[in-house]
Amino acid sequence: MAAPLALLLLFFALPNALLLSASFVKSEAQQLTHELTLENYQFLFTRPLYIWAFVRTFIVGVSVGLIDVVLGYPLAYFLVRTRSRWKGVLIALALAPLLASVVVRTYGWYIILNRFGVANDLLLALGAIDERIAFMPSTGAIVIGLAHALLPYTVLTIMGSLQGINPNLELAAMSLGANRVRTFFDVVLPLSFPGIAGGFILSFSIAISAYATPAILGGPATQVMATAIYGFMTQLLDWSIGAALAVILVVCAVALAYVAARIGARQGAL
Amino acid sequence: MKPWAALRAVVMAIYVFMLGPIVITAAVSFNQSNRSQFPPRGFSLQWWQRAFSAEWVDPLVFSLKLGLLAALISTLLALPLAFALARHRFAGRDALAALTLGPLMLPALVTGVGLLQLFQYAGAREYIGFTALLIGHVVICLPFAVRTIAISLQTLPPNVELAAASLGASRAAALWHVVLPLIKTGIVAGAVFAFVHSFTDVNLSLFLARPGEQPITVKILGFLEYGFAPTLAAVSVITLLLPLVLVVIVERVSGLGDFIYASRSRG
Numbered sequence: 104m105a106a107p108l109a110l111l112l113l114f115f116a117l118p119n120a121l122l123l124s125a126s127f128v129k130s131e132a133q134q135l136t137h138e139l140t141l142e143n144y145q146f147l148f149t150r151p152l153y154i155w156a157f158v159r160t161f162i163v164g165v166s167v168g169l170i171d172v173v174l175g176y177p178l179a180y181f182l183v184r185t186r187s188r189w190k191g192v193l194i195a196l197a198l199a200p201l202l203a204s205v206v207v208r209t210y211g212w213y214i215i216l217n218r219f220g221v222a223n224d225l226l227l228a229l230g231a232i233d234e235r236i237a238f239m240p241s242t243g244a245i246v247i248g249l250a251h252a253l254l255p256y257t258v259l260t261i262m263g264s265l266q267g268i269n270p271n272l273e274l275a276a277m278s279l280g281a282n283r284v285r286t287f288f289d290v291v292l293p294l295s296f297p298g299i300a301g302g303f304i305l306s307f308s309i310a311i312s313a314y315a316t317p318a319i320l321g322g323p324a325t326q327v328m329a330t331a332i333y334g335f336m337t338q339l340l341d342w343s344i345g346a347a348l349a350v351i352l353v354v355c356a357v358a359l360a361y362v363a364a365r366i367g368a369r370q371g372a373l
Numbered sequence: 374m375k376p377w378a379a380l381r382a383v384v385m386a387i388y389v390f391m392l393g394p395i396v397i398t399a400a401v402s403f404n405q406s407n408r409s410q411f412p413p414r415g416f417s418l419q420w421w422q423r424a425f426s427a428e429w430v431d432p433l434v435f436s437l438k439l440g441l442l443a444a445l446i447s448t449l450l451a452l453p454l455a456f457a458l459a460r461h462r463f464a465g466r467d468a469l470a471a472l473t474l475g476p477l478m479l480p481a482l483v484t485g486v487g488l489l490q491l492f493q494y495a496g497a498r499e500y501i502g503f504t505a506l507l508i509g510h511v512v513i514c515l516p517f518a519v520r521t522i523a524i525s526l527q528t529l530p531p532n533v534e535l536a537a538a539s540l541g542a543s544r545a546a547a548l549w550h551v552v553l554p555l556i557k558t559g560i561v562a563g564a565v566f567a568f569v570h571s572f573t574d575v576n577l578s579l580f581l582a583r584p585g586e587q588p589i590t591v592k593i594l595g596f597l598e599y600g601f602a603p604t605l606a607a608v609s610v611i612t613l614l615l616p617l618v619l620v621v622i623v624e625r626v627s628g629l630g631d632f633i634y635a636s637r638s639r640g
Binding site: 106108110112115116118121122125134135202203206207211212214217219220224251254255283287312314315319336342356 | 454473478482512580606609
């Protein structure tokens with residue numbers, strides 16, 4: 104019991120506490136000074152570059168969450184309800200992408216979206232465009248890449264919630280005269296709301312802290328919080344501002360986790 | 374049955390979206406030229422040959438070593454935590470649960486930045502590389518192992534230990550001969566999830582790697598700055614296949630089953 108506790112305190116709690124305190128101190132040449140300051144936060148909240156990075160991160164998170172719920176719900180519903188003998192294989196195929204790193208899966212989108220990539224080749228061959236288009240670097244490409252990478256998480260979350268619905272409720276609705284479609288919209292969909300919200304928050308919160316996809320499919324003009332933190336840590340070498348940015352990211356993640364827990368509690372009560 | 378047919382068509386389209394990029398990546402790796410043509414023109418194994426050169430095999434082996442060690446250590450450390458959290462009620466239990474699941478709640482990127490600053494400010498910069506990566510990976514893999522083991526403990530009737538004790542077994546003997554064999558599947562599943570999480574991580578490794586001591590994900594990411602290379606497509610397929618093979622073997626031998634839900638990253 105002492106070993107895991109020591110590990111978590113020393114290498115999880117302590118570094119995070121250190122980040123929090125470093126964000127209120129000036130740093131020089133990767134060493135902390137003794138000067139307490141709010142300048143790190145002031146810097147971030149006054150420069151348009153970083154204000155835009157916050158806004159872009161938020162837009163990416165919301166878009167990814169929405170796309171994943173819209174795509175994940177029908178897939179999860181199908182996987183829970185199908186009586187196909189391929190059910191096991193289909194579930195495995197839907198979750199298998201989780202075994203590949205986000206770097207690898209984003210690379211697939213790089214192959215498709217780059218200027219000399221598959222999408223441009225295809226559109227040129229079809230005569231839909233006359234010259235090559237720059238699909239990336241762009242915020243749209245980041246959204247597509249992340250929505251693709253995080254879809255299995257949303258599917259898992261929604262499947263979990265759909266499996267918890269008592270099938271007798273649907274039979275009851277149908278015996279009272281509702282058809283399948285009406286039963287779905289009046290019974291199943293409302294009952295699976297915690298799964299929808301949970302799936303949305305899960306992909307939202309992973310998306311706002313993702314580094315690889317924005318780094319590969321974005322560029323200097325499409326900075327998000329994660330790429331900005333990396334920049335401060337490795338290129339600009341202002342570790343205190345990097346710490347402040349990390350603290351802001353943590354606050355967002357904790358707020359989202361809190362909302363998810365509240366919805367989870369309601370799910371338990373249902 | 375018309376709505377169901379429509380749903381099936383939608384689901385097929387979603388599968389194309391999900392698996393398309395992976396299929397294209399695999400196909401492109403067999404291209405004859407160094408362009409990302411799809412469908413591939415000509416057939417060549419030259420990119421695969423290059424993928425098996427030391428430049429790519431070294432970080433791959435590094436990732437395997439890191440992942441296996443991180444899985445082993447985090448599973449061993451997870452056992453006492455899971456027992457305490459699943460079986461006992463004590464003061465500070467909520468705090469311990471929060472601390473244990475903390476690395477799941479907070480972005481791994483932040484943990485990586487925090488560990489980098491900790492090592493730097495503590496004057497332990499020389500540990501950046503394998504040691505720092507191993508520590509970081511154990512921290513972020515721990516919650517997966519704890520959660521999976523805790524689930525299998527919760528489904529275990531608590532009186533099996535009492536039954537063993539009434540038959541004369543000591544506490545340790547009951548644990549070793551009765552409880553551990555019964556939660557074996559959960560332990561194995563937890564270790565597998567920990568390995569996969571370590572092997573696919575990039576957000577934490579980004580800050581703790583150094584040249585010569587970097588996992589395959591960080592290596593690929595660095596290489597991508599130079600643009601497209603079919604070698605990378607081949608390497609991507611290899612890094613995708615390794616955990617897949619592992620999971621299929623474990624699923625066959627001991628089963629992962631319902632623990633899949635515990636593999637969710639957060640929430």
